[in-house]
Amino acid sequence: MSHITQANQGLAAAEAQNWDEAITKLSKALQSSTNPAWLLARSKALVNVKRYEEALDDANLAFHKAYERNKRDLMIDAHYRRAVAYFRLGQYANADCCAIYAMRLVKGHAALEKEDVRAANSDHDGFWKPTAADAMAEAREDPFNQTKPEGATSAQPAHVGDWRRASTLRIQALAAMKKLPADDEARQATAPLVPERKELAALKADDKDMEGTTKNDVAAQKPAIPSDAPLRLQDFQTNTTMSVSIFSKGVDKEKLQVNFLPESVHLNPLVYPNGDEKEFLLETFAEIEPSSSGYTVTPSKVELRLVKKLPGKWSRVTKESPGTKEDTKKDEKLQPLKDARRRAMDEADAKTKDEKPTAATTQPEASKVKATTYSGPAYPSSSRTGPKNWDKIGADEDEEEETGPNDFFKKLFKGATPDQQRAMTKSFVESNGTSLSTDWSDVGSRTVETIAPEGVEAKKW
Template identity: 40%
Template sequence: MSATTLAHKGCEAVKNKDWEAAIPLLDQALKSSDSPIWLLARAQAHQQLRNYDAALRDAALAFISATERGSGNARKYMIDAQYRRSVVYYKLGRYADADCCAKWSMLLAEGRPAFEKDGVEKNVDENGNYTVTYEQGIADKQGQPIDSAYDRTYRRQVLGMVQEQSESVASKTGFEAEWKRAYAWRSQVLATLKTVPEDHSGRKVSVTKFPDKPKQEMAEKKPEPKPESQVGDSDDDKPVEVKGPAPGTVPDEQLKLRVDFYQTNQTVTVALFAKDVKKEDLQVNFFQNYQVQISPLPRAADPYVKPGDREAASTFILGGEIIPSASRWSVTPRKIELVLQKANAGLKWSTWGKEEIGLVAAGSDGDVQPENNATATAAAAPAAPPAAPPAKPTNAPAYPTSSRSGPKDWEKLGEGEDELDEKDVNYFFKQLYKGATPEQQRAMMKSFIESNGTALSTDWDDVKNRTVETVPPEGVEAKKWES
């Protein structure tokens, strides 16, 4: 069986989360090639089996191999290798090292030179403790690559960034999804670092941007699985007594929380039902305008997860846009309540959203995507396209109407009706709406409804902050309906 075939089978096993089957297949394939994508797949498998030394070794080799190749998808593999190093260091309780690697992953995604000496690892005080804070990590968006005109508008209007400044330091790099993944992961790392004692070894930086090439004989040594480290342990290798089902043995659907929600014109209130939540330990992070991450969460189906386990966190992908700075949360003995401030007041959400187990960054599951690995060859497969920006709610609100045909969904106006007579004025408006951008459609809906059908604007900047007045035709007087 060829190395390519073995690697394909190994990457398929990673995709199917069959970690134990993946490793021997990738071991055989890697005897003939040091393909970064194969090394990253094996690193992920070793990490999931808690063979952390082996996972670090493979991530380091993947980074070195990618830098030596220096072409094609080399940058993507370097980004993924630094991210994988960060995850493994976090599992080992080396939180400062984990943040450094996550930052290097972000810088590479921003298009910065691969061999740049950026001094990330030098952010330490006189005691050698890492000084980067959670608040600094959340604010670290200056170099974020722009993946759409929507992102540019959001950052200018919501984050208060000047357009010229924003565009001078950020551009489209093709690695926007990888940047968001590393940024979201950093928040988890720094949030944990904030909780550990000042004398914890995890506050020390011992990592370098360019790892030393591991010795070859390490490949022959099969690492022994190690249990997860607990936050606050001074000994990273201290065994953890596990009672009941191990992390990863309970299906995600059984782990998800029971959710209820209601909404007003300004807010959406989401109730997440969980027992015995410790408010002092809870981390609730509102990301950009469409995502909330919460950890650690007690699970009714599996109460044995530890703070570092994937099951201890959840990412809530929201059904609409919010203003993070105006949103808030609270805790009672039986639930967590999120009060989400709508970015578009008056726009009805068709659903509150969905829960994903673990930390999910902008459409990614937080791991190197196995589907990209599955078709790898010794020369390395092409990278998958970057994730798309968060989608707008797919179901538009149905506004009250006295029409016998019921409420109208303005998003679907004109669907399936192209056969109408082109001389019909309704045909013109349907085609106009159908060919408009999302912002133009939003402006058309708002202006038409607020003006009682007497005005139609496609300029969202003009109508978004004002009520569109009713302007009746000449010779006609507008009167309020009186019952």
């Protein structure tokens, strides 16, 4: 099952409030891609199973991923999810602060704005100043939250629903903070605008169906992986760079050594599909610039960014595609048969050419044909160029046989009688290629109309 399918199933489970299933599916999908929308859905699910610290980590990472993708709506949701996690942790000042971050993003403030919201809302001792009454007054009086009167032409501002949701959470958090002692730590806001970035961590006991299953049972259920199973590669290129993803789960970035050479990349150690740690040599299709190339390590793969020495497209990543050596041996065995077949085909072609009449012998015949050709009748026409002689159109077609999608129609035309040829040409031209008739008695005295296929509109040019 692909990680996209698992993610979609996880999102559907979260929508249906099947929190445990959502966490399991999304966790598997996130091992392949830290999509911010998936992180936010898992954060919501974790809150609902009271795993607040992990929910906060997901929301923090989601903000960074959304910022990298320039997704304002997901950054708004990430700040709101941070606020929810802080609220559940009892850190009410931080919850209110993150709710304000979300509301300011909704209003169009920069994602990394210079104004320090924490400092502006804290006293000289670092305690949070806003109150529930302040939040309620803002909800009532802020023009952004005013309902448009009936008949108003302008629509509600974008994300106004997100603003109201964060505003409601502010009121709840500040009402709860009011009950705390004046010097309580929960009254101090420590949540920065840009949260601390932590890489995706494996969650504890994600799969309930693993409970009561021993390690030996799990090992017995897994199919054996061949010891020579290769690493899977995926590539994407431009004219100047080649990006290569080497799928290797669990690579220790501290131990990994990557050496870029003009015609290869040496990595040691990588984790192979069977679990062994071994070196890996990638011989590139063409030369690269070692000093300009680089790499990154994720939980599931190593990503290489290779800078091409000479711009242009590569036909593949490596010098040899998989199985090249075996294919070469097979080709060597079959080469005598291929040579014999090629010689036979060449001899047959030469014999065919010898049997063809020469141009000198065919020229008189062509002259005779031209001499007996009549001008043909002229038919009424509204064309600016005057009446068409349907006999002459197509008379000089190249007699040389061709291949391709039009070959059938050319053969049909050549094998037809003169009346059929006139009918085919007239019907095809006048109908703009939508009709083809061989009945001259039908189309000879009328204009063939354009009949467009179903779903297509015919236009006059």
